[in-house]
Amino acid sequence: MIGDLIDHAAHFLPAQGPLQTFIHHNTLHAFESMAFTDAVVAASRLYGTEPFLPERVFHDHVRAGRINAADIDAVVAAEIPHGAEPIIPGGPNRLIFHSERLRYWIDIPAGHRLRWRLAETDALTEVTPLAADRRRGESTDLTSLWTHLTAVDTQAPTPAVGARPRESLLAETGVDADHLVHPVLIRVTAAFLDQGVAHWSMPGRAGGLLAAFREVYGGVAGPPDRFLRGLSTCLRAQHGWGSERTISWALAELRVARRDWGTVIADTLISLRGWAGMVRHLQERPDSAPVAAPPARLADYLAVQLTLDVFAARHVSRLPRRPVSTPDSSLALAYEAFILAQIMIVDLDVLADPRHAAAWLSQVNACDELTRRRLLHLAYEHRHREGFLGALAAHQRVAQPAPDAEWQAVFCLDEREESMRRHLEEHDPAVETFGAAGFFGVAMRYQGHADVRSRPLCPVVVTPTKTVVEKVVEPGLGSRRRRWRGRVAGARTLGRGTVVTVGLGLWHAAALVGHCLFPRATHRSIDALPRPPKTRLVLEPEFTVEDMAEIVSGLLRTIGLRCSPLVVLVGHGSSSMNNPHESAHDCGATGGGRGGPNARAFAAMANHPGVRARLRDMDVVIPDTTWFVGAYHNTADDTMTYFDTDLAPDGALDRARASLATACASSAHERCRRFESASLTLPTHRATAHVHRHSVDISQPRPEYGHATNAVCVVGERSRTRGLFLDRRAFLVSYEPGNRGLLDGLLRAVGPVCAGINLEYYFSSVDPVGYGCGTKLPHNITGLIGVMDGHSSDLRTGLPWQMVEIHEPVRLLLVVRADPDHLLEIMIGDPNLSLLAGNGWIQVVAWNPDADQMHLFADGAFTPYVPADIELPTVDSSGEVYGGRRDHLGFAHVRPSDAVAVTGVIR
Template identity: 35%
Template sequence: MAYLEHRQTSLNKAGNYAKDKGFCLDEVINRIAHWLPTQGPLKDFIHHNTLHAVQHYPFHEGIAVAAKIFGARSYLALEDYQELYRQGRIGNNALDWAIAKFGSDQNPAQLRLDLFEADDRCHYPPLSLANHGLRSSWLTQLEIDLNAMVHPILFRLLANFLDQGISRWSLPKDGESFWNCVARLTQNSLVPLYPFNEPAARQLLNNTPDQVILSCLDKIVGQERYYEQYLLEILLAHPGWSGMVRMIELNPESLLTKRDISLQQLLAVELVCELACLNQKKARHWQNLSSVLSLDKIPLLADIVADPDVPVRLKIWHEAMEWALHAELLKALQTKPEASVTQEKTQPAVQALFCIDDRECSLRRYLEEISPAVETFGAAGFFGIDFLYQGIDDAYPVAQCPVAITPKHLIKESSLHQQPKNKSKSAPMPDLHFTPHSLLRGWLYTQTLGLGYAVRMAWSVFNPGSRLPNIRSLSELDSHSHLHLLRESDQTDEQGHLLGFTFSEMADRVGGLLRNIGLTQHYSPLVMVVAHGSSSVNNPHFAAYDCGACAGKPGAPNARAFAWMANHPSVRSILSERGLSIPDSTRFIAAMHNTSRDEITYFDLPDKGKPSVPGLHAFQQIMSKALQRNARERCRWFELGPKTPDNQIAHEHVIARASSIFEPRPELNHSNNLYCIVGRRSLTRDLFLDRRAFLHSYDPDSDAQGDVLVKIMSAIIPVCGGINLEYLFSRIDNSVYGAGTKLPHNVIGLLGVANGVEGDLRTGLPSQMIEVHEPARLLIVVEQSCEVIDQTLANLGELKEWLDNEWVRLVACHPVNRTLFRYSAEGWEAIDLESQKDVPEAVHSEPIIAGKTATIPVHRLIRRHA
């Protein structure tokens, strides 16, 4: 019954509407929009499941459907899996496990032989709607390349209409819609606007978009039953622009300068353009598709979604690869460290809260290696404080919380010092435009100042410095400013936001986070709250390098807010009444880790003349050493990175990379992310995880009902799962699901990037971010009993779909005996790791990474020292 319900849901989402219902344009557009990317403008680049459209399927069926829709590969090439087997990354035990579990009723011995056969067609994309549907017939059978004729015109119109600041001249008038703008240009332009000046097209522009769509479909397609698929194929021919238009239609606030545009308007303009091109190409002597083609032989959307075709060999290889990688961690977790090498429980000198980001995994390890007196914790990088933030120079507020949360509070930043009336020459430029706007003045400035800037750019290419260009980065925050956190009245602003928090609201957030991570007692004198962000020059996808839990923004405002709230006596008094006592001697200090440069900025330190914070200076020295070691570990991935054991040289190299205008890889960001571990630090403190793990602190003993775990899972599934899946699919097929190489990318209207000046907006991640990534699904390990996790899953709502359909994997690690159980929609299954190789050991991290240029298996650290 569940299988039939799943199939019916798939058909409904595909648009298998009843024939007697007729063609309803609004419903059709809502259905086909389901297949479009949900990637917002560059400023809001947030990781998400690339294939959200098929997330209601089990993983392998979903990617099979997506392959037939988008024309993408679903797995690595067969020869790539075979090479991993030859290298020993996929062992015989993993292969046997996958064959037994997913080999269905096939003969295991024969199936194993089939896995090693050659596949000379693996590089060919599958037949798909995007490439072999109705519209492809114009090219393959009627020799008319509609895409080549229509797209350059359409993309120029979209880029100019939606432009967010690159152009000084605005194409639309105030409040003018995209449809009306095109009609106005056609009617009023002194130069004929090709191809809309064609008589039939010009006449159509006098009608409404919905009337135009139906009229054009009748002329171009003919049969109503193919209308929906034809409209979908139009959008799939340029998914970047289609998805962007849909995002703007649903969320106009995503643009700084709002624009009136919709999928209906986009489809109307494109269909008019198609019709005009066909009339001019064939001199009006042409027939619609239904009249000249055998449409019954064309792949149809309803057939694709109803019967996914999963390639068994590739499925088994991929499952074997993932199991081999996951088992490395599971074996290490199951093996308890010997009592002689386990850290004794002592009062920590410093406690440090980090984001769960996988890039902080290695930094935490180095801090603890250098000083066992440092205790680290992990939490989602917005630190439980959701708000809109507007900096001193920001034109608009931005959300500093996961996208699933709608913040109700607004926090503004102000300077501690009076700004001078006359800005110095070294002050950051407010924008990238000069004052003169006339054509003549612009030309003169280009011919004079342009030469000087060209020389300066050439010098920067061949001699990159350690400093960023003199433009304020969105990833940097003034360490000497003031945040208005305390709400003085309940009056809201024009948008309905509350200006600040009450002390009670502050206590809710501070206490909630401390309880979530299990930090409710034994406070050290110094508690660091370390956010993260990233700064680089050659990187239009800058938001993808910042904090995913802060909606793609740096987490510094959240760290500063948390530290201020946790230090305030009124907040501590309320927390004490609620059973959470923070000693008066404990001080919270905020900081931000720049992950590309491996530098740290400290915020709101005591002024000169005031008592210093105990332990702060010592921590700063430890952090300095840890950042240098972290930089060296990162350098092993960079082809031109230094291979020296000198940590200082490695640190200088990563700073230069982030400052270099010609460097497309300032950092590899989340490459090779694979694990998410929710539990006490004792579970992972003695493990080398190769910067592959999201680490969220959690005390299973204080969460008998799973209420805390619900909050944690609600954050890590969409955030960590979204990061993992976007990397996975961008690596599997970078030409379809990813953005391709950065090198030919141009920023279009501050919306996205395209190849050249007239291409489609590229979605997903560029190849420079994923080329070393091993594409395996995220393994979430929770230190809790299966019974408590079951209570948590019952309260996850729609997020449970990620687990039931195995878009991410879930394993329970019992908090007492560390027995492991694997979750599936059918229930829990005990994990047998007897045949798994022993976990390799090392004294500390640096010998492990020496000379290594590929992913490293999980190691156990048997001793720690500075």
């Protein structure tokens, strides 16, 4: 029974693994069976977090025009039940009330602040400035209005006390027992999960957390904490008890009714959910541990926590009773109703009737802060959806066909590559670009020549069965340097050891000073020392010719690629200094890894003579003159690395290298506008140096912004978005409409991956502390598995503030070039898509390629959608749109250029 209760509670714990395998996912995965707006509210009550942005932030958007009156009216009409009857005689009905209420930001102070305002200002005698123009010239008896409203009994319900004994003790004494328990539990769990940072391994670790806890704290001397007096005796008496028996004993000692066991177990684990979630993750995925996972079991962790809870409860219960007072919300409600009665031009005399005053107060209470934030969020998303779909439709009216492709580049669908592709096409119109999942269909474990062990490079829902190894075929200087370093590290005599220690200490001290004062120059000098060896990937016999042909065929068919003489596959990743969340910037399609090896493996497969022969039998023809090259784009410093170039025909890569170098520099320039450290007048030729410094500066908390600003995903032909400035907001997935079978598999992979990225950014930006991990500045890496604030805190999950501070928290808008009936069949047939779309975690639009008509998914069906008729600005280059701007930008049509980048010079 207890095991079942623990399994149920575990669904509400974070699923994030160790830092090196950070993978974006829906933070509230346990709530996907609920409608999105209901789920975020339910989760906020469970976790004590925020469901939406603060109301003040939304009103900033109202003032900036990012939410307008039409958006508010459209949302209110859809979300608020209709009612023509006025709330009070002569007053507004419910629809008008909500629409009017959402237009105004009203500061309603609470507690002593409100009492001070009422007593010390003219708030009860002077008309509020928000209604001054409307009430000008009127004779209004505000004192009587206040008297009428405060005469109505609106006593707020008594806040419920949770089932955990800690809740009742807190209400009675004002002392939080968790403040006693958590520091001890954090120390114990951190020592148990440690991956080699600690010099001494925790005693009894092999027997599990509960056994190790008993061995450490069950000694004769006992623990030093005052509230744990008697714990050592108790633990010795429990010798041989399993975790479930210990949990049952603790719940009985805490006097928890059996009917409340499930709730108490869940609330207990959630109270320190970062650590509990990591224990659960390593229990289920021990292979994800950076070094070696200990025998982690969530039941052991719970047994330890409840045992500590027992002793904390005994200690706190002996303290004097000091009840915690709760603020009276009825006065704040009356004040809000008082202000709104002035704003909405109601007959104030009508409110002299207690029935009407009660009806007015009831309506004000019904449109509470949470309701307003929900509606304003929907209005915010409505403006975003209207703007994007309107821009997409307007772009079709002015877009021109692309010229015949002289070479092609396949990028990851990542929204950071949107600017890269756009700049590449602007500078070299003869290139054709595509977007695909960044593992390029090659699901594998990969071990580089310098790696200690292999790691999976594929989506997390895929379990790779094949391992690809990078083999050295010609050693470089780096290999000799590693051998020399190994001999130095093996110095065991006193004299040699002293010399080595002092020498290496001075070397690293000098390097540290260099990284602090001259980060870019130091990194370049150190990076230039080793010459990398020449290597090849060993694909066979792990992959047979049949396997490789299926992989190559699948990608080419899905994205509709008809081969030109050169095809460059561009994987991506990110490298930065002193950044615990570095892997969060890497490729989600490779499971938080870097996509270079996948691109390299695909190119090798596509160049394989046997594979090409097999492809011809499958009616997939790759011309003999076509050559595939794998490449890697570092999104932190915007550099390119090319693989196996010595195998390519002479001169085949010259133009591509030059064009991609130009695009990298332009993309870096566009990114720099978001960095406060970069001047808005920074010339393009200096942008690459600036982003490179960002990536190698150990004091830099923002090496890049990652997926920040992601908001939409377009699945369809590039011709529909080519030349459209999307401000790095769009995942771009290439798909040639017509092959329904391929679309099914494509959406099953793309939908959850993009939704996971989008939702993690949503929650980490809406509540940077509750769902994100707060600011990076106090973070300390703990046991190589995660970060804490300072020396002791919950294990922080989610994204740091420095990754999400510029993000717009809106749900992903997925636009698919497909017949709505067929798209609906796909969504119904896939459980993940069914939940995500059906419950509103993503918004879906079917863009029918036959009728060129859009359909919006809502309430289980697609309905025709007419995009807003907007005028799309036309510019000659992307720089005209973003130049001199740091804020979020609108969309624009970039006029095709005849210029061709063949020299790599920025123009």
